[in-house]
Amino acid sequence: MAEKTTGKPATGKPTVAIVGAGSLATFLAVALNDAGFTITEIVARDSPRSRRHARSLAAKVGAQTVTAHSAVLDATLLWFCVPDREIRGAASALADHLAARALAHKKGKVRFAFHSSGALLSRELEPLRKAGAAVASVHPLMTFVAEARPSLTGVPFAMEGDDAATRVARRIVREMGGESFSLPAARKAAYHAWATLTSPLLLAFLVTIEEAARAAGLTRQDARRKSLPIIRQTLANYSRLGPAQSFSGPLVRGDAETVARHLAVLKKHPGAREVYVALARAALRGLPVKNRDGLKRLLRD
Numbered sequence: 001m002a003e004k005t006t007g008k009p010a011t012g013k014p015t016v017a018i019v020g021a022g023s024l025a026t027f028l029a030v031a032l033n034d035a036g037f038t039i040t041e042i043v044a045r046d047s048p049r050s051r052r053h054a055r056s057l058a059a060k061v062g063a064q065t066v067t068a069h070s071a072v073l074d075a076t077l078l079w080f081c082v083p084d085r086e087i088r089g090a091a092s093a094l095a096d097h098l099a100a101r102a103l104a105h106k107k108g109k110v111r112f113a114f115h116s117s118g119a120l121l122s123r124e125l126e127p128l129r130k131a132g133a134a135v136a137s138v139h140p141l142m143t144f145v146a147e148a149r150p151s152l153t154g155v156p157f158a159m160e161g162d163d164a165a166t167r168v169a170r171r172i173v174r175e176m177g178g179e180s181f182s183l184p185a186a187r188k189a190a191y192h193a194w195a196t197l198t199s200p201l202l203l204a205f206l207v208t209i210e211e212a213a214r215a216a217g218l219t220r221q222d223a224r225r226k227s228l229p230i231i232r233q234t235l236a237n238y239s240r241l242g243p244a245q246s247f248s249g250p251l252v253r254g255d256a257e258t259v260a261r262h263l264a265v266l267k268k269h270p271g272a273r274e275v276y277v278a279l280a281r282a283a284l285r286g287l288p289v290k291n292r293d294g295l296k297r298l299l300r301d
């Protein structure tokens, strides 16, 4: 890949190099570009597949495709959008590259580095901090997949890290329509457990619903189509009325015999039964349930 001096800030906003070209990177690069930020480089791994993805993203935002060895690093901000396990290694490679360029009197301009892991702390970027950058973790509480482009309006971004870096991150998030909040370092793992329940494990629950529908003789596709109206209404009620007032069904009525029938029929679908029991227990803990003792006994075995 040819080294080439890339775009300069047109607006006084930080210029951004994105590391990675996966789900978050693809969304973020376009969102930043739309909000008036110049994307200078997309940093890919040195494999044909990675470079192909990076080229396609770079073309969308007018950036250069580079690797950790060919990057010019003339952006003020490096934003790592790589899997959690890759963040430290990628930061280390780019810190080494910055040091090599400094020795060759080609000084980079990197002043800030962010990663977007929900679970890991900003200290994963320690190699860049040692190279003089202020670092932060900046995690959007939103799901990004290939075929969807969610709005960032009102989306919370959890921040943790150096003051100078979180200050810049707050400004960028505001300009993309999101809302920042500070997360104490000690709370990050718990925060991400919660975040994982909000979307990935909610989807795991929806797949379990499809599995239970098979016991009633429905195909997965049919179950999905038939269950979406009630799922949508439940979410609308939860949003407008809160959980307690949205709670209907045999548990709120205390119909233990009905629940016993469910448990019996789901014996042939042990995965779905396990989830049913876990959620019914959660209902006993957190929702207005009648005949609590009878249901508790039933759910004990």
Ligand SMILES: NC(=O)c1ccc[n+]([C@@H]2O[C@H](COP(=O)([O-])OP(=O)(O)OC[C@H]3O[C@@H](n4cnc5c(N)ncnc54)[C@H](OP(=O)(O)O)[C@@H]3O)[C@@H](O)[C@H]2O)c1
Binding pocket: 019, 020, 021, 022, 023, 024, 025, 043, 044, 045, 049, 050, 053, 080, 081, 082, 083, 084, 086, 089, 090, 116, 117, 118, 139, 140, 141, 142, 143, 144, 145
């Ligand atoms: N997706 C979401 O909904 C979401 C939401 C919030 C936060 N995040 C965070 O965003 C980060 C990325 O997640 P993702 O879902 O976007 O993952 P992803 O779709 O798997 O994309 C990861 C990207 O990183 C690239 N990559 C891996 N190692 C690299 C390296 N050493 N140097 C340069 N590029 C490298 C991969 O390219 P190759 O494998 O082709 O080389 C791929 O383009 C994670 O920290 C995640 O927690 C994701």
